Amino acid sequence: MTKPRSRRGGGRPTIADVARKAGVGAITVSRALREPGRVSEDLRRQIQAAVDELGYLPDPNARALASARAEVFGVLVPSLTNSVFAEVLRGIYDSLSDSSYRIQFGNTHYSGLEEERLLQVFGPQRPAALIVAGIDQTPISRRLLETAGCPVVQVMETGPDPVDMMVGFSHLDGGRAATEHMIEMGYRRIGFIGARMDPRSQRRLAGYRAAMEAAGLFDARLVTTTPVPSSVTLGRELFRDALAKMPTLDGVFCNNDDIALGALFECHRASIAVPKTIGITGFNDLDMMEVAFPSITSIRTPRYEIGRLSVAMALAAIAGQRPQDPVVDLGFELRCRESTAR
Amino acid sequence: MTKPRSRRGGGRPTIADVARKAGVGAITVSRALREPGRVSEDLRRQIQAAVDELGYLPDPNARALASARAEVFGVLVPSLTNSVFAEVLRGIYDSLSDSSYRIQFGNTHYSGLEEERLLQVFGPQRPAALIVAGIDQTPISRRLLETAGCPVVQVMETGPDPVDMMVGFSHLDGGRAATEHMIEMGYRRIGFIGARMDPRSQRRLAGYRAAMEAAGLFDARLVTTTPVPSSVTLGRELFRDALAKMPTLDGVFCNNDDIALGALFECHRASIAVPKTIGITGFNDLDMMEVAFPSITSIRTPRYEIGRLSVAMALAAIAGQRPQDPVVDLGFELRCRESTAR
DNA sequence: ATGGCAGATGGTAGCGCTACCCATAACGTC
DNA sequence: GACGTTATGGGTAGCGCTACCATCTGCCAT
Structure with a gap:
């Protein structure tokens, strides 16, 4: 009679329960919860008490359906x-x-x-x-x-x-800024190494290229990329590839910090002096860049x-x-x- | 008359639209979508055609409300x-x-x-x-x-x-295994350095302690921890603290790989030979552990x-x-x- | 021929909430 | 004093879907 069916929801209190207990309409409960300013102080308190007592929590699914x-x-x-x-x-x-x-x-x-x-x-x-x-x-x-x-x-x-x-x-400006910095620091044969090469990486590459061309330093053989997902391991490998392809390399701008870290480790392993023989710049400025030895230049991104x-x-x-x-x-x-x- | 109110939802097709177009009841559409086995081949095809034609997508909110x-x-x-x-x-x-x-x-x-x-x-x-x-x-x-x-x-x-x-x-067994490995490799004054120290870190520490005590090597001054969130930077600092506190340290088991990497970088910076003077073990085995120079022992976690x-x-x-x-x-x-x- | 039963489909009645509109009271304003 | 106007509250009617139960058909056992 009152409850035509055992409640599907498992007996959680509904807005109607709150309304009954507070002696108000269901709509008023709804309003008190969503736009308290539109309900008088008195009722608001009453309703809040009923909510607390019953442990009422609005059903987000019902809410979503009703309000689209x-x-x-x-x-x-x-x-x-x-x-x-x-x-x-x-x-x-x-x-x-x-x-x-x-x-x-x-x-x-x-x-x-x-x-x-x-x-x-x-x-x-x-x-x-x-x-x-x-x-x-x-x-x-x-x-x-x-x-x-x-x-x-x-x-x-x-x-x-x-x-x-x-x-x-x-990302284009970021790539350009990083590259210009390396050029300023006296590097000339600056490679770009990048993994994944999603659109943002592409634009960083474009920034690199713009800076290199502006300085008359661009050479397609300086660019080493792969669509493979980025990782420190891959950074090491790409750096080795880049160096093999272009032994006169004196710097690398890395797609991101993972790659830069891989390059740094490879330099350690191959006893290549950083920054003397080769300079390294990363991108994003992860926490570890500051701590690395030597610490790694990077572009901090927000x-x-x-x-x-x-x-x-x-x-x-x-x-x-x-x-x-x-x-x-x-x-x-x-x-x-x-x-x-x- | 037909539509008592402009549809709140913004005119997307509903299950009723599909049912009408396919010439079946709404329930049958619902079933065809959720339990195709319970609807005859013929109707299923008809319904699918209507769904495709209308671009019908079930409303997940309505579904959630109705099915709880x-x-x-x-x-x-x-x-x-x-x-x-x-x-x-x-x-x-x-x-x-x-x-x-x-x-x-x-x-x-x-x-x-x-x-x-x-x-x-x-x-x-x-x-x-x-x-x-x-x-x-x-x-x-x-x-x-x-x-x-x-x-x-x-x-x-x-x-x-x-x-x-x-x-x-x-985590306890992991901490123990890492520590036992270092003991086996001949390290004796093995420190534990850990950040965050959440329950899992605590258990790794307990594993470390169990192994050290079993070997008669435990000393409370070997343990350096902080509740501060973990980072490579923090790893470096903690390692310095540990070494200052206990200059005879010959190894560290690090809470996690970030800390281990920080410790490694600090060793580079302070010209401490790894693994000769100090051994380092991490935890989790992130990608970079393999590539680091020297590569870092770690516990691979699934x-x-x-x-x-x-x-x-x-x-x-x-x-x-x-x-x-x-x-x-x-x-x-x-x-x-x-x-x-x- | 009758009952029974499984398989396929449909109708009805909500799920719990809010949009929309209306009712009422308490104030003005002219 | 008639008429807004504002503040406050409620009633009704869904939102789009599925649970539940009823219906209908065909087919087998008896």
């Missing part, structure tokens, strides 16, 4: 092995841990197809916001993002044509900050505050260290 | 900076990417309170399974896990009293495999297949390298 909006941030990164993305994720996480938003994440494995698949999985859920790494989405992914009906933040890079918002920095700011922008957009400039360039910083101090 | 079960795996890890957990996450992710399960993750920051909060956020959503790192949950967290109404896998460690299932290895197996066990449990043994010890492996080859 899930309290979920979807986050797409291309890799979990690469600690750079772990840091972005950490920034995202830390900025969201006060809120009731949950984080759902997807690993695209640097694949456009996989990214499309994941967007198709995330979309129907109507997430509160989407944060995706990179700016080179496939046309299908782009359309999925545009029609997602929620704020979208592309992170890690900036570019001219945001789907919605962007937070990042210029990974954690990118995560934090992307969330801040998304939350502002959810609250209806569109930023004046949807594209934010957080820049980077050259950290000169022993490995290029000739 | 969300297609979500909740994953709780204590850190994102520590690449060990990134690897576990990767294993979890890779095992789930074929399925329609989504992954929601939480970062407990090594805090029991934060873990409780996150479980309280995850619970009401009725996830399909929960994967949590560690076995030292607070009583409240434990109860939340027990009453979650879904499979629970505790990962990274094994222990006697699983909430439900466990996948991991013995991080990725833990992630994969935890998902496999959870999926089996969801399918109703309880494992014969709910606790799986994946073991570890000592990798002897140059840093302890005296």
Whole structure:
């Protein structure tokens, strides 16, 4: 009569239970929880008491269905092995841990197809916001993002044509700055070694090339790359390859810090003096660069900050505050260290 | 008349649209999608055609509400900076990417309170399974896990009293094995240096102590620890502290590989011969241990495999297949390298 | 011929919440 | 004193899906 069916949910209190106990309507409970300002002080207290007593927790699934909006941030990164993305994720996480938003994440494995698949999985859920790494989405992914009906933040890079918002920095400028630094320090036969060669790596390479050409130093044989995923081990191998191909090498700009570390270790092993015989520059400035012996010059990238700011922008957009400039360039910083101090 | 209200959802096709187009009942569409075996070949084809034509995607929120079960795996890890957990996450992710399960993750920051909060956020959503790192949950967290109404896998460690299932290895045995190896290699004044000192680090320390005591070598002044989060930088500092405290040190077993790398770099910097003057052993066996110069002895831990197996066990449990043994010890492996080859 | 039973399909009634609209009271304003 | 206007609360009707039960068909055993 009262309960036509044993409750499927397993007997957890519902909003109706709270409403009954507090002697108010269910809607008022809903409002008291979501927009306390619209409910009088008295009722709010009464309702809070009922909530506490019953241990009521709103059902996020019912909420999502009724409001056509899930309290979920979807986050797409291309890799979990690469600690750079772990840091972005950490920034995202830390900025969201006060809120009731949950984080759902997807690993695209640097694949456009996989990214499309994941967007198709995330979309129907109507997430509160989407944060995706990179700016080179496939046309299908782009359309999925545009029609997602929620704020979208592309992170890690900036570019001219945001789907919605962007937070990042210029990899091309970073690559150029690193290379110019080495040229300034007197290196001439500067190699580029890079793994994975995703779009961001490509742009770092382009920056390297621009700097080298501007100085009249570019030589295609100085470039050693592979699509294989980056690792310290691979860094060592690539460095050996580069040196074999070009024995007069006097410096290397590495795609990232893992590669740089591998190169450094190989120098140790082969008794090549760093920075005297060969200079080394990394990219990202992981913690270990400072500590390495010799310490390694690198480009500090604002990974954690990118995560934090992307969330801040998304939350502002959810609250209806569109930023004046949807594209934010957080820049980077050259950290000169022993490995290029000739 | 037909549509009493403009559709809140924004006009995406619903199951009713598919049913109408295929000329069947909504329930049959639902069944065709979830348990194809229970629908005749003919209708299945018809329904599939309608689904394709409309581009129908089921609404996961509605599904979750109606079935009191969300297609979500909740994953709780204590850190994102520590690449060990990134690897576990990767294993979890890779095992789930074929399925329609989504992954929601939480970062407990090594805090029991934060873990409780996150479980309280995850619970009401009725996830399909929960994967949590560690076995030292607070009583409240434990109860939340027990009453979650879904499979629970505790990962990274094994222990006697699983909430439900466990996948991991013995950190105590790992610590002991590393220490015994150093003793065998002729080291005597072996220090332990450790950061963070979470429960797993504590057990590695206990293993170290057991081995040292068994050999009559233990001395409390050999132990240098800090609750500060681990990093390569910190490894260097701790190593210096340890050496200052105990100048006769002839070896160190490091809490983890970051610390070991910091110690190695400090040895380079201070011109301390490794492995001759001081031996170094790490823990986890990250990629870089093999490449370092000298290469660093470490304990290989099955991080990725833990992630994969935890998902496999959870999926089996969801399918109703309880494992014969709910606790799986994946073991570890000592990798002897140059840093302890005296 | 009857009953029974399995397999295939459909109808009804929610799951727990919120959007939308309405009711009421307490104040003004002119 | 009629008419807003604001603040506060409630009722109704779904959101899109699935659990539960009913129905219908065909086929076998009796």
